[in-house]
Amino acid sequence: MAGTPTTPRPAGGPVLQDSVTAAITEAFFAELAATGYARLSLEAVAKRAGAGKAAIYRRWSSKQDMTLALLSELVTATPEPVDTGTLRGDLAAFLAEMAQGLGHPLVLRILPDLIAEGGRNHELGEALLSTVRDPRRARATRMLERAVDRGELPAGLDLTAALDLLAGPLYWHLAVVRAPATPAYLDRLTAMLHAALRA
Structure with missing residues (x-):
């Protein structure tokens, strides 16, 4: 899939490491392809990425928000x-x-x-x-x-x-x-x- 998205740092929030964002992004698309949207779980994405679930929620508020944000990155690219x-x-x-x-x-x-x-x-x-x-x-x-x-x-x-x-x-x-x-x-x-x- 396309390159690593740049996730903005939430105001007053922690610095978001690009390498973690890239790993989560890759894991998300792999999991989405394997299970489909309805069965996709953020826990499975986090496990595949080798990251904690909290790392996902620091970047996206929900499964739908994550899906739309990452697809938008692809379209923008x-x-x-x-x-x-x-x-x-x-x-x-x-x-x-x-x-x-x-x-x-x-x-x-x-x-x-x-x-x-x-x-x-x-x-x-x-x-x-x-x-x-x-x-x-x-x-x-x-x-x-x-x-x-x-x-x-x-x-x-x-x-x-x-x-x-x-x-x-x-x-x-x-x-x-x-x-x-x-x-x-x-x-x-x-x-x-x-x-x-x-x-």
């Missing part, structure tokens, strides 16, 4: 879509970055579980949308708006449908079909999305 100067090039770079992220073994185990849990847990579901979905869609929106500004896409583009089109096929291919995103597949998908968006 994701770079802006590359501006290649053409829609076709931007789509290819976007899909390559998305395939690398979604293709990570832990992500493939964690993401479907969190989506399912978000459907059962309204509060978690809404928080996941604002923490994970919305920032990624905002970045993809900027990519599409650049193409509109260049005249490659119509000014009246349905952004909602376009964003769904960008995310859906590759997620289905990797997380549901469980097929590899080979360079040849990504090339074909890029060409199809390019044609569909311009239609």
Whole structure:
């Protein structure tokens, strides 16, 4: 998974060691992948990290808070879509970055579980949308708006449908079909999305 999050020091609280935060973060994602969100316990995360449970509560107030904070760190670490100067090039770079992220073994185990849990847990579901979905869609929106500004896409583009089109096929291919995103597949998908968006 992505790099070590920087956990701010609570006002007047103890100094939080980055090495402990890193160990807890790694243990959290491993435990989440192994058990799923519903069965995840902070005690198990602490044990896997070789830390005390108090070390977790000095950083996060609850399981949900921890989950959202660490997922937000991953999203924040994701770079802006590359501006290649053409829609076709931007789509290819976007899909390559998305395939690398979604293709990570832990992500493939964690993401479907969190989506399912978000459907059962309204509060978690809404928080996941604002923490994970919305920032990624905002970045993809900027990519599409650049193409509109260049005249490659119509000014009246349905952004909602376009964003769904960008995310859906590759997620289905990797997380549901469980097929590899080979360079040849990504090339074909890029060409199809390019044609569909311009239609």
